[in-house]
Amino acid sequence: xxxxxxxxxxxxxxxxxxxxxxxxxxxxxxxxxxxxxxxxxxxxxxxxxxxxxxxxxxxxxxxxxxxxxxxxxxxxxxxxxxxxxxxxxxxxxxxxxxxxxxxxxxxxxxxxxxxxxxxxxxxxxxxxxxxxxxxxxxxxxxxxxxxxxxxxxxxxxxxxxxxxxxxxxxxxxxxxxxxxxxxxxxxxxxxxxxxxxxxxxxxxxxxx
Amino acid sequence: xxxxxxxxxxxxxxxxxxxxxxxxxxxxxxxxxxxxxxxxxxxxxxxxxxxxxxxxxxxxxxxxxxxxxxxxxxxxxxxxxxxxxxxxxxxxxxxxxxxxxxxxxxxxxxxxxxxxxxxxxxxxxxxxxxxxxxxxxxxxxxxxxxxxxxxxxxxxxxxxxxxxxxxxxxxxxxxxxxxxxxxxxxxxxxxxxxxxxxxxxxxxxxxx
DNA sequence: ATTATCTATAGATCTATAGATAATGC
DNA sequence: ATTATCTATAGATCTATAGATAATGC
Numbered sequence: 001x002x003x004x005x006x007x008x009x010x011x012x013x014x015x016x017x018x019x020x021x022x023x024x025x026x027x028x029x030x031x032x033x034x035x036x037x038x039x040x041x042x043x044x045x046x047x048x049x050x051x052x053x054x055x056x057x058x059x060x061x062x063x064x065x066x067x068x069x070x071x072x073x074x075x076x077x078x079x080x081x082x083x084x085x086x087x088x089x090x091x092x093x094x095x096x097x098x099x100x101x102x103x104x105x106x107x108x109x110x111x112x113x114x115x116x117x118x119x120x121x122x123x124x125x126x127x128x129x130x131x132x133x134x135x136x137x138x139x140x141x142x143x144x145x146x147x148x149x150x151x152x153x154x155x156x157x158x159x160x161x162x163x164x165x166x167x168x169x170x171x172x173x174x175x176x177x178x179x180x181x182x183x184x185x186x187x188x189x190x191x192x193x194x195x196x197x198x199x200x201x202x203x204x205x206x207x208x
Numbered sequence: 209x210x211x212x213x214x215x216x217x218x219x220x221x222x223x224x225x226x227x228x229x230x231x232x233x234x235x236x237x238x239x240x241x242x243x244x245x246x247x248x249x250x251x252x253x254x255x256x257x258x259x260x261x262x263x264x265x266x267x268x269x270x271x272x273x274x275x276x277x278x279x280x281x282x283x284x285x286x287x288x289x290x291x292x293x294x295x296x297x298x299x300x301x302x303x304x305x306x307x308x309x310x311x312x313x314x315x316x317x318x319x320x321x322x323x324x325x326x327x328x329x330x331x332x333x334x335x336x337x338x339x340x341x342x343x344x345x346x347x348x349x350x351x352x353x354x355x356x357x358x359x360x361x362x363x364x365x366x367x368x369x370x371x372x373x374x375x376x377x378x379x380x381x382x383x384x385x386x387x388x389x390x391x392x393x394x395x396x397x398x399x400x401x402x403x404x405x406x407x408x409x410x411x412x413x414x415x416x
Numbered sequence: 417a418t419t420a421t422c423t424a425t426a427g428a429t430c431t432a433t434a435g436a437t438a439a440t441g442c
Numbered sequence: 443a444t445t446a447t448c449t450a451t452a453g454a455t456c457t458a459t460a461g462a463t464a465a466t467g468c
Contacts, residue, residue, distance in 0.1 A: 011421085043422055045459080172375075174324055262432090
């Protein structure tokens with residue numbers, strides 16, 4: 001049960017790891033400092049010694065995961081590509097990125113539902129980080145449209161479609177697992193399959 | 209605050225209404241019987257008099273919403289239609305259906321995440337209810353494929369795509385509202401717009 | 417000396433029940 | 443008499459803090 005048996009390691013870090021695991025799996029409200037302490041292998045008071053409040057600990061983890069998550073977005077890598085390859089690359093990279101923290105989308109949505117405003121700062125940052133990507137795609141779409149290689153599409157709806165397709169499978173994972181339980185195909189295989197399927201679906205929809 | 213000032217009305221029903229509103233908005237764990245009692249305008253013990261446990265009350269509401277939700281699926285209405293119109297109709301009806309309880313998808317996913325197995329019975333029912341719809345769509349797709357009006361598509365992935373597109377906007381509603389807050393377009397308008405956009409996106413993807 | 421860790425506990429929930437009182441149906 | 447509603451409270455959390463003890467760095 002305890003995350004780290006090696007006493008020589010910093011207990012502050014051990015607590016962070018234990019808390020991360022629990023917060024990602026169950027969210028803020030359903031995780032207790034008692035559970036975190038048990039998993040980290042210390043007593044509950046030590047958590048407050050290092051982080052003062054449960055909220056502090058949560059925000060620390062939440063922000064660091066968020067930054068790590070969005071720092072995976074590397075728009076440079078896709079710069080020179082054709083629209084076709086660029087979209088394939090974006091979809092695949094986005095799904096790979098979420099795969100690393102499959103419960104993060106759900107956590108973000110839940111926490112924003114429970115406490116909108118708490119993450120305004122974070123949302124603003126995300127908006128700033130993804131703005132250039134959106135601008136680039138928009139102008140790519142316009143160019144492709146004018147050259148006649150794709151039909152006329154609304155960039156906002158196209159991006160919303162892609163995000164819906166990419167994220168939903170992670171949100172619905174527990175249902176998928178229950179419904180598909182003896183279908184012989186694992187969840188990881190399904191995710192890989194979706195990368196191609198989603199790209200094909202998107203590309204067939206916009207190409208002329 | 210209290211849901212029903214009319215004393216002549218059955219308090220059992222008033223409690224159910226108050227509980228429904230709170231459970232749908234915040235889920236099982238974040239709703240307390242104390243809050244339900246406050247909203248219903250009675251004391252907390254009365255809830256246990258009528259429903260014995262909080263869990264009983266929750267399951268009662270959850271199951272009734274689930275049944276109401278899926279009873280809106282009326283596959284007869286789309287029977288005679290061409291694939292093109294049938295898909296348009298299914299997408300529009302599905303979105304309308306969710307619009308009535310926009311927080312239900314989130315609730316279902318959260319509860320299944322927290323307690324998989326608790327809703328096995330319900331999931332089995334859903335599987336049985338939607339099976340004929342899936343069969344029908346599958347054979348329609350095969351027919352359209354053979355007649356050359358659409359390209360070859362995997363029915364499972366197509367349906368998963370449609371569900372992703374239809375449901376995600378409701379799941380992500382709190383984020384959408386925060387991000388789009390002064391964009392001038394209301395959430396309801398956005399949902400209406402999505403009905404057309406999703407259908408066009410889907411149809412363009414599969415048509416030949 | 418300072419920092420890390422523990423024990424103990426206050427104060428705030430929350431669910432569920434026991435038992436008293438009020439309202440209703442014969 | 444029966445059913446509906448209330449008050450009071452037990453017992454189980456949970457977060458946060460105070461204060462004691464153990465470990466570490468000079």
